Amino acid sequence: MSKAVLTGTHFMNGDEACCEGALAAGCRFFAGYPITPATEVAECMSRRLPQVGGVFIQMEDEIASMAAILGGSWGGVKSMTSTSGPGFSLMMENIGLGVCTETPCVVCNVQRAGPSTGLPTLVGQGDMMQARWGSHGVYEIIAVAPSSPQEMFDFTIKAFNLSERFRVPVMIMADEVVGHMNERVVIPSPEAIHLVERAKPSVPPEQYLPYQAGPEGVPFMANYGDGYHMHVTGLTHDERGYPVMEVWAQEQMTQRIVGKIKNNLEHILDYDLVCMDDAEVAVVAYGISARSARGAVLAAREQGIKVGLVKLNVAWPFPEDFIRDLSGRVKAMIMPEINLGQMVLELERLSQGRCPVSLVSHPGGGIITPGRILAAVRESLKEAA
Amino acid sequence: MKYWREPLDLDRIKVTRGRVTVVLDRCKGCEFCISYCSRGVLAMSKKFNRKGYHYPEAAEPAKCVNCHFCEVICPEFAIFSEDISDTAG
Amino acid sequence: MTPPTTAAVQPVHPQDHLLRTDRIPHIWCSGCGIGIVFGALMAAVMKSGTPLDDVAVVSGIGCTGRMAGYIKLDSFHTTHGRAIPFATGLKLARPQGKVVVASGDGDLLAIGGNHFIHAARRNMDLTIICVNNFNYGMTGGQLAPSTPFGAKTTTTPLGSPDEPFNFCALAAACGATYVARWTALHVRRLTNAITEAMNKKGFSFVEVIAPCPTAFGRRNKIRRALDLLRFYYDRSVVKNQLDPGEATIDFDHSLAVGKFLDIERPTFLDHYEMVNRGEVEAWPATGVDASAAGKRKAG
Numbered sequence: 001m002s003k004a005v006l007t008g009t010h011f012m013n014g015d016e017a018c019c020e021g022a023l024a025a026g027c028r029f030f031a032g033y034p035i036t037p038a039t040e041v042a043e044c045m046s047r048r049l050p051q052v053g054g055v056f057i058q059m060e061d062e063i064a065s066m067a068a069i070l071g072g073s074w075g076g077v078k079s080m081t082s083t084s085g086p087g088f089s090l091m092m093e094n095i096g097l098g099v100c101t102e103t104p105c106v107v108c109n110v111q112r113a114g115p116s117t118g119l120p121t122l123v124g125q126g127d128m129m130q131a132r133w134g135s136h137g138v139y140e141i142i143a144v145a146p147s148s149p150q151e152m153f154d155f156t157i158k159a160f161n162l163s164e165r166f167r168v169p170v171m172i173m174a175d176e177v178v179g180h181m182n183e184r185v186v187i188p189s190p191e192a193i194h195l196v197e198r199a200k201p202s203v204p205p206e207q208y209l210p211y212q213a214g215p216e217g218v219p220f221m222a223n224y225g226d227g228y229h230m231h232v233t234g235l236t237h238d239e240r241g242y243p244v245m246e247v248w249a250q251e252q253m254t255q256r257i258v259g260k261i262k263n264n265l266e267h268i269l270d271y272d273l274v275c276m277d278d279a280e281v282a283v284v285a286y287g288i289s290a291r292s293a294r295g296a297v298l299a300a301r302e303q304g305i306k307v308g309l310v311k312l313n314v315a316w317p318f319p320e321d322f323i324r325d326l327s328g329r330v331k332a333m334i335m336p337e338i339n340l341g342q343m344v345l346e347l348e349r350l351s352q353g354r355c356p357v358s359l360v361s362h363p364g365g366g367i368i369t370p371g372r373i374l375a376a377v378r379e380s381l382k383e384a385a
Numbered sequence: 386m387k388y389w390r391e392p393l394d395l396d397r398i399k400v401t402r403g404r405v406t407v408v409l410d411r412c413k414g415c416e417f418c419i420s421y422c423s424r425g426v427l428a429m430s431k432k433f434n435r436k437g438y439h440y441p442e443a444a445e446p447a448k449c450v451n452c453h454f455c456e457v458i459c460p461e462f463a464i465f466s467e468d469i470s471d472t473a474g
Numbered sequence: 475m476t477p478p479t480t481a482a483v484q485p486v487h488p489q490d491h492l493l494r495t496d497r498i499p500h501i502w503c504s505g506c507g508i509g510i511v512f513g514a515l516m517a518a519v520m521k522s523g524t525p526l527d528d529v530a531v532v533s534g535i536g537c538t539g540r541m542a543g544y545i546k547l548d549s550f551h552t553t554h555g556r557a558i559p560f561a562t563g564l565k566l567a568r569p570q571g572k573v574v575v576a577s578g579d580g581d582l583l584a585i586g587g588n589h590f591i592h593a594a595r596r597n598m599d600l601t602i603i604c605v606n607n608f609n610y611g612m613t614g615g616q617l618a619p620s621t622p623f624g625a626k627t628t629t630t631p632l633g634s635p636d637e638p639f640n641f642c643a644l645a646a647a648c649g650a651t652y653v654a655r656w657t658a659l660h661v662r663r664l665t666n667a668i669t670e671a672m673n674k675k676g677f678s679f680v681e682v683i684a685p686c687p688t689a690f691g692r693r694n695k696i697r698r699a700l701d702l703l704r705f706y707y708d709r710s711v712v713k714n715q716l717d718p719g720e721a722t723i724d725f726d727h728s729l730a731v732g733k734f735l736d737i738e739r740p741t742f743l744d745h746y747e748m749v750n751r752g753e754v755e756a757w758p759a760t761g762v763d764a765s766a767a768g769k770r771k772a773g
Contacts, residue, residue, distance in 0.1 A: 029567050031559075050750040055566045057742075060592040064559035067552065067589075071532075071563025074550065075571070079563065097553050224548045225568050227527045231494070231543055233551035242497060243543060243551075406485045413504035415699050421659075436499065457517070457661045460509025461499060462487045 004052040005190040014152040014179040015040035015082075018108055018172065019048060021156030022080050024193055027106070028054035029079040031068035033061055033087060036120045037176040038110035041082035062087035066094035066107070073105045074232065076223030078160055082108035084176075085127055086117060088134070095169050096135030097234045099257060102167035102211070102219060104198055106159045109171060110179035111287075113338070113364025123176040124364035125287055125338035129345075131171045132316045138254045140261035142268060143171035143316040145286035149183040155313065161196035162268060166260055167218050173315055175338070177288040177367055205229060210241040211253070216267075217260035261317055270313040271322070275301055279308030280384075281377050282330045284323070284347060286312040288367055289336045295370035300377055307377045318346045327351035332380035336360035336368045356380065403451025403466040405443050411463035414438035418455035418464050424448040427455065492516045494546050501540060503611075505699020507658035507684025511605050512541050514661055514682075515576060518668035519547070524572045531574050532561040534581035536612045537686075538605040541576045555585030558593045561600050569743055572601070572672060579606040579620040583641055587619070594648035594677045596742040601671045602679045604641060607686035615689030622725065626693040638723070641681050646718035646735050651676030653718050653735035657683040659707040660731060667733060676741050683710075683729070 005024045012020070018041050030045040042058070049056040059065040065081045072079035083091060088109045098105055109131065113124035131143045142162050144155040156172060163170040201208050201220035210230040214220045222228035235243035236250045261268065275297055276282065285293035290311040297309045310326070312319070323346070327333060332355055335344035344359040351357050360376045362368050392398065405426060412434055419427040419441050428444035441464065443449065449466060456465040493516070502508050519529055526547060533542040535554035542549035552560045557575045565573045582590055582604050593600060609627050610616040616629040617636065624633040646653050652674040654667040664682060671678035685691060685702035696702045709725050714732040721730040748754050
C-alpha cells in the first residue's frame with residue numbers, strides 16, 4: 001500500500017482527513033502554526049510528511065506560514081497550511097500575494113467563533129466573507145466547504161486540483177465541528193484519485209512569457225530551478241512578469257485573474273441538490289450547517305412539506321446564475337449559518353425580491369439544530385400562503 | 386608612473402593597459418567612478434545623456450591600467466574596462 | 475546647450491547577461507548604494523560557481539526589494555517583511571537550490587524582524603544580504619530600525635529618539651553561521667563576503683552600509699552621494715573576527731566592518747533529516763532517573 005494514500009476505511013476526525021486528503025493529492029510541504037481547532041491538521045502533517053519524503057515546518061506565525069507555502073509552491077512542491085480565524089486574518093496579505101502571483105496552494109481554515117480570539121474551541125462560520133474579500137484589492141478566489149470528515153478528505157483533493165488548474169490559492173472553509181468530529185472516512189486507491197498538475201511551459205526560456213494567458217486564461221507555470229529565470233512580483237505586472245505602474249497593466253492583469261475564475265464557472269461550481277425537484281422552499285447551506293439542513297429537509301419531507309436543500313460544496317465563487325434562477329421558482333429561500341448573516345447576503349442580492357430570503361443564524365459556539373431550520377421552513381410557507 | 390623608490394623587480398613587472406567604455410544612457414552622474422579612479426583617467430563630460438545627466442569620459446585614456454574599480458563601484462552598470470595590454474604593447 | 479549624446483550601438487556591459495537589461499536604467503536614485511551591492515551580488519553569483527538555474531533571489535518591499543526585479547534569474551519580489559519565510563519555503567521545496575534574500579534594513583529587521591531571528595535560530599540555509607541605508611528610502615525617508623539616535627527623518631523631524639539595532643550582533647546572537655559587514659565602497663571585500671556567504675551552509679548574513687543621499691543624506695546635511703559614501707568609509711575600521719556583540723556602528727569612534735563570524739552548525743534540514751532517521755537521542759540526553767525523583771529538596 002502506498003504510504004501517501006492510506007487506501008481503506010478509517011475512523012478519523014476531519015482535521016486528520018484533511019491531512020490525508022492533502023497527502024493523497026500530492027502535497028509534500030506544509031508550513032503552519034498551531035491554533036485551535038486546526039492544530040490536528042498540522043500535527044498529522046508533522047507525523048505523516050516525513051514518511052512520504054515531504055517537509056513539515058512549524059513557522060513563527062501564520063504570516064510566515066502563508067509566505068512559506070507560496071515559496072514551497074514556486075519550488076515545485078504542492079504546499080498547504082491550516083489555521084483558524086486569528087491566523088486566517090494574519091494570512092490575508094500573503095493570500096493576496098498568492099492571488100497576484102498566481103501561486104497554487106491550499107489554505108485550510110477550521111473556523112471557530114469570532115471576532116478576535118472569540119471561542120477558540122467552539123464552532124463558527126464567520127469567516128466566509130473574509131475568505132472572499134479578506135485580502136485587499138481586486139480578485140476572485142475559490143473556497144470549498146466540507147461538511148464531514150469524508151468531505152474533508154475529498155474536498156482537500158478537490159482544493160489542490162482547483163489550485164493547480166487555475167493557479168489560485170484555494171480555501172478549505174471547514175469548521176470546528178467538521179474538524180473535530182470522528183467519522184468513517186473511505187480512502188480510495190491511488191488509481192481512483194484524479195489529480196491535476198500545473199501546466200508547465202514547453203517553449204524555450206527566451207520565448208516564455210510567465211503571465212501570458214494560456215488555456216482557460218491560466219498562464220503556464222515554470223518552477224524555480226526549471227531554467228526559465230522568471231520574475232515573480234506582487235506589483236502589478238505585464239505578461240513578462242515585469243512591474244508596470246500603469247492603468248492598462250492593472251486592467252489587463254486584474255481582468256485576467258478575475259476572468260480565469262469567472263469564465264470557468266462550469267469547471268468550478270459544485271453543489272448538491274437534495275429533494276429539490278418539486279421544492280417550494282429551498283434551504284441553501286454549507287459546511288456543518290448543511291448537515292443540519294439535510295436533517296431538517298428529510299424530516300420535513302416525512303411531514304409532506306415540499307422543501308429541498310442546495311448544499312454548497314464550493315462556496316466561492318457563488319453559484320449566481322443557479323440561485324438567481326432558483327429564486328424565481330421557489331416560494332422562499334432559507335440560509336442557516338453560524339454567523340449573523342454573511343452568505344445569506346448573496347441570496348438576497350441574487351433573488352432581487354423574487355422570493356423572500358430568511359436567515360437562521362447562530363452567533364457562534366454551537367450548531368444550528370435541524371429543528372430551528374424546520375421551524376423556519378414552516379414559517380416561510382405560512383408567510384407565502 | 387612615479388615611484389617613491391624604484392621596485393627591485395620593475396623590469397619584470399608588466400603593467401596592464403585598459404580601455405574604459407561608458408554605457409552613456411545608463412549613467413546618472415554620481416561621479417563615483419571619477420572620484421575613485423586611482424589613475425585619474427576619467428573626467429565629467431560637459432555633454433548630457435538622454436536622461437539629462439553628465440557622464441564620465443576617458444580624459445586620459447592612456448593612463449587606464451584596467452583595474453575595473455570604476456566598473457565595480459558604478460551603481461548603474463554604466464562603465465566597464467577591458468584589457469588592451471596586447472594591442473597597446 | 476549641447477544636445478544629448480546617445481551611442482549608436484549600446485556597448486555590452488560584462489554583467490549584462492545577469493541583468494534584465496530591458497529594465498535598465500533602474501529606479502534607484504543617482505548615487506544610491508543599492509546598485510553597487512547589486513553589482514557585487516551578480517559578481518558573487520558568478521564567483522560562487524553555483525549553476526545559475528539553482529540560484530533564486532528573493533526580496534521584500536522597498537528600494538532594495540527591487541533588486542529581484544533586475545536580476546535575470548528566478549527572482550521573487552514578495553510582501554513587506556516576508557522575504558525570509560518565502561525563501562524558507564523555496565529552499566525546503568528545493569534543497570539543492572541556493573536561495574539569496576536581498577532586502578533592506580526596514581524590510582528584514584523591522585516588519586520582518588521576527589522571521590529574521592527565527593530563520594537564524596533554525597539555521598535555515600539562506601544567504602541574507604541586508605542593504606542598510608539607515609532609513610525607509612522608497613517612502614521618502616522615514617525612521618528605520620537602523621536610524622542613528624538623533625538622526626533626522628520625515629517621521630523624526632527633530633531627530634530620532636530611538637536606539638537602532640546592531641544587526642550583526644542580532645544575527646550572531648540568534649544563531650547565524652556567517653556574519654559580515656562592509657560599506658558599499660568596500661566593494662571587492664563585499665563581493666568576497668557575498669561569495670563566501672553563498673557558499674556557506676547555513677544562515678549567512680552580510681550587512682552593507684550604503685548611501686541614500688536622496689532621503690537620508692539630504693536631511694542630515696550630507697547631500698552629495700559621494701560625500702555620504704566617503705563618510706561611511708572614512709569612519710569604518712576593519713576588525714575581522716571581532717565579537718559581533720562589539721561590532722558597533724558608531725559614527726564618532728568606530729564603525730566596525732569585517733567578517734565577524736564564520737562557524738559550522740547543522741542546518742534546519744540537516745537536523746530535520748537526522749530526527750526523521752531516528753538519529754537524535756530523546757530529550758533529555760542524560761535520561762531521567764525515576765528513583766531519584768523527589769529526593770532533592772526544592773528551594
